[in-house]
Amino acid sequence: MFFRQSGIRHTDYVADSCLFRIPADRNLVLACLLLALVAPLVLPVYHLNSYLLPWLIWTAAALGLNLVIGWAGQLHLGYAALMAVGAYTSVHAARFGLPWELAFLLGGLLAAAIGSLFAFAALRVKGLYLALTTLALQFVMDWVLSHSPWLTGGSHASLQAPTLKLLGLPVTSEAGRYYVALAWCVLVTVFLLNLRRTGLGRALVAVREKDYAAAILGVNSFWFKIVAFATSAFIAGISGAVLVVTYYFLVTPEQFTVAVSIQLLAMVIVGGLASIIGTYLGVLLILLAPGLINMLFGQITGVLGIRLAPETFAHIPSAVYGALVIAFLIIEPLGLGRIWRNIRDYLLVWPFDQIKK
Template sequence: MFYRLSGVHHTSYISDSRLYKVPADRRVALFFLALGLAAPFLIGSLYLNSYILPWLVWTAAALGLNLVTGWAGQLHLGYAAVMAVGAYSAVHAARFGVPWEFALLIGGISASVIGSLFAFAALRVKGLYLALTTLAMQFVMDWVLTHSPAISGGSHASLQAPTFALLGQPIGSDAGLYYVAFGWCLLVTVFMLNLRRTGLGRALIAVREKDYAAAILGVNSFYYKIVAFAASSFIGGVSGAILVVTFLFLVAPEQFSVAVSIQVLAMVIVGGLGSIIGTYFGVALILLMPGIVNGIVAGGASMLGLQLNIETLAHIPNAVYGALIIIILMIEPLGLGKLYGNIRDYLMVWPFDQLKK
C-alpha cells in the first residue's frame, strides 16, 4: 500500500525523466536524508564515528567503483591504489600548507590521472584480463608506497594527517567530522543518481553491454572508458583522503593494500552492479556485519554458558559472515539492490495481485 502509481501522470519528457517518479520513493529519500542530518543528535558518538561515519565514506568509495564496474562494465581490482594516491596527495598537500579544500581536489585529480592509466589497459584487454592488469597495477602501487620513503615514510611508517579544516575553521568534533563524511557521500550519491539520466550514463551502459555495437551507433568507447576510469578514480581519491582525515587520522601503506581492493569490489558485487541503493546495503554488509555477528555470537555463548576462547570468537563470526554472503547471492545473484527492487515491485501491486488468482 506504500508504493502507488495512481495519480502520477507524465505529460512531458521532463516529467517522465524525474529522479523519483513514484512519490513513495521521494518520501523515503527525504526521510533518510532527514535521518542522516539528525544522526548526531540520535546516535551516541561511539557508534556514530565507529560505524556510521566509515560506512558513509566507504559507500562513497564503492559508488565510485560501481561507476566504472557497474556502469561501464570494466572489472577493476586496483581501486585501493587510486584511493591511496588521493590520500597521500591530499595529506602531503595539507602538510605543505595547502588549504584542505584544495588539498582534497589535489588528491582527487592526482588519483584521476593515475586511474586514467588503467583506461589504456582497458582499451586492449577486457574481462578477466583487465582484472589481472589492474591487479598488477595495484601491486606496483603497493611496492612504490613501501619503497619510497619520500612518499610514505617507509614500509612500516605512517604519516599523520594535519588537523582538518574547512574555510579556515578547524573541524575536530565528532559531529563535524560526521557531517563532512555525510556531505561527501550525499554529493556522490546525487551525482550517481543523475548520471543514469544523462547521455554520459547511457553511453557508459552501451559500452558495458557491447562496446563494438556501441561504436557502430557512434559511441566512442575509447573516450567513455577514459571518462569512467577518471571519474571513478577522482571519487576514490577524494574518498581515500576523507577517510584519512575523518576516521583514520593517519595514512599508511597497509591501509590501501590489495585486500582492500577486493573488499571494495565485494561491496559492489554483493550490493548489486549498477545499483546505488544496493551499494549502501553491500557496504553495510561487508563493513558492519562482522562486528554485529561477533556481538551476537559472544552474547549467545554467554547466555548459554559456553566458554569460547579468543581464537574461536575470531573465526566463528567470519564463517557465519561468509556463509551469509553466499546465501544472499544464492537467493538473488544480482545482489541486495535487486532484492530490494523485488520487494518494492511486489508492494507496487499488493494486494491487487491477489485478484488474478
Template sequence: MFFRQAGIKHTDYGADRELFPIPADRYMLWGLLALAVLAPVLVRDLTLNSYLLPWLIWTTAALGLNLVLGWAGQLHLGYAAVMAVGAYSGVHAARFGLPWEAAILIAGLSASVIGSLFAVAALRVKGLYLALTTLAMQFVMDWVLTHSPDITGGSHASLQAPPFRLLGQRIDTDAGLYYVALAWCVLVTIFLLNLRRTALGRALVAVREKDYAAAILGVNSFRYKLVAFAASAFIGGITGLLLVACFYFSVSPEQYNVNVSIQVLAMVIIGGLGSIIGSYFGAALILLTPGIANGLFAWGSELLGLQLSPETLAHVPNAAYGALIVGFLIVEPLGLGKIYGNIRNYFLVWPFGYVKK
C-alpha cells in the same frame, strides 16, 4: 498500496524524467536524509564515529568503483591504489601549507591522472585480462609506497595528517567529521543518480552491454571507458583523502593494500552492479556484519552456558558471516539492491496478486 501511482501524470518530458516520480519514494528519501542529519543527536558518539562515519566513507568508495564496474562494465581490482594516490597527494599538499579545499581537489585530480594512465594500458584488453592488469596496477602502487620514503616515510611509517579545516574552520568534533563524510556521500550519490539520465550514462551502459554494438552506433568505447576510469578514480582519490582526514587521521601503505581493493569490490558485487542503493547495502554488510556477528555469538554462548574457546569465538562468526554473504547471493545473484527492488515491486501492486509467478 504503499507505492501509489494514481494521479501521476506524465504530461511532459520533465515529469517523465523525474528521479522519483512516485511520492512514496520521495517521502522515504527525505525521511532517511532527515535521520542522517539528526544522527549526531540520536546516537552515541561511539556509534557515530565507529560505525556511521566509516560506513558513509566506504559507501562512497563503493559508489566510485560501481561507476566503472557497474555502469561501464570494466573489472577493476586496483581501486585501493587510486585511493592511496589521493590520500598521499592530498596529505602532502595540506602539509605543504595549502588549504584543505585545494588539497581535496589535488587528491581527486592526481588520482584521476594516475587512474587514466593505467587505464590507457589496461583498456587494450578485456575481461579477466583487464582484471589482471588493474591488479598489477595495485601491486605496482604497493611497491612504490613501500619503497618511497620521500612519499610515505618508509614501509612501516605513518604520515600524520594536519588538522582538518574547511572554509577556515577547524573540524575536529565527531559531528563535524560525520557531516563532512555525509556531504561527500550525498554529493556522489546525486551525481550517479543524474548520470543515469545523461548521454554519458547511456553511452556507458551501451559500452557495458556490448562495446562492438556501441561502436556501430557511433559510441567511442575507448573514450567512454577512459572517462569512466578517470571519473571513478577522481571519486576514489577524494574518498581516500577524506578517509584519512575524518577517520584514520594518518596514512600508511597498509591502509590501501590489495585486501582493500577486494573489500570494495565485494561491497559492489554483494550490493549489486550498477545499483546505487545496493552500494549502501553492500558497504553495510561488509563493514558492520562482522562486528554484529561477533557480538551475537558471544552473547549466545554466554546465554546458553557454552564454554567456547577464544579461537572458536574468533572464527565461527567469520564462517557465519561468509555463509550469510553466500546465502544472499544464492537468493538473489544480482545483489542486495535487487532484493530491495523485488520487495518494492511487490508493494507496488499490493494487494493485487496477478503478478505472482
C-alpha cells in the same frame, strides 16, 4: 499502500526521466537524509564513529567503483591504490600549507590522472584480463608506497594528517567530521543518481553491454572508458583523503592494500552492479556485519553458557558471516539492491496482486 503510481504514465520524455518517478521514493530518501542529519544529536559518539562514519566514507568509495564496474562494465582490482594516491596527495598538500579544499581537489585530480592509465589497459584487454591488469597496477602502487621513504616515510611508517579545516574553520568534533563524510557521500550519490538520466550514463551502459555495437551506433568507447576510469578515480582519491582526515587521522601503506580493493569489489557485487541503494546495503553488510555477528555470537554463547576455545570463538563468526554473504548471493545473484527492488515492486501492486481471476 505507500508505493503507488496511478494515472497515465510515460507520456513525455521529461516526466519519464525525472529523478523520482514515484513520490514515495522521494519521501523515503528525504526521510533517510533527515535521519542522517540528526544522527549526531541522538546517537552516542561510539556508534557515530564506529558505524555511521565509516559506512558513509566506504559507501562513497564503493559508489565510485560501481561507476566503472556497474555502469561501464570494466573490472577493476586496483581501486585502493587510487584511494592511496588521493590520501597521500591531500595530506602532503595540507602539510605544505594548502587549504584542505584545494588539497582534496588536488588529491582527486592526481588520482584521476593515474586512474586514466587503467583506461588505456582497458582499451586493449577486457574481462578477466583487465582484472589481472588492474591488479598488477595495484601491486605496483603497493611497491611504490613501500619503497618511497620521501613519500610515505617507509613501509612501516605513518604520516600524520593535519587538522581538518574547511573555510578556515577547524573541524575537530566528532559531529563535524561526520557531517564532512555525510556531505561527500551525499554529493557522490546525487551525482550518480543524475548520471543514470544523462547521455553520458546511457553511453556508459552501451559500452558495458557491447562496445562494438556501441561504436556502430556512434558511441566512442575509447573516450567513454577514459571518462569512466578518470571519474571513478577522482571519487576514489577524495574518498581516500576523507577517510584519512576524518577516520584514521594518519595514512600508512597498509591502509590501501590489495585486500582493500577486493573488499570494495565485494561491496559492489553483494550490493548489486549499477545499483545505488544496493551499494549502501552492500557496504553495510561487508563492513559492519562481521563486528555485529561477533558481538551477537558472544552474547549468545554467554547466555547459553557455552565455553569455546579462543581460536574457535574467533573463526565461527567469520564462517557465519561468509555463509551469510553466500546465502544472499544464492537468494538473489543480482545483489541486495535487487532484493530491495523486488520488495518495492511488490508494494507497487499490493494488495491487488492477491485478487485471483
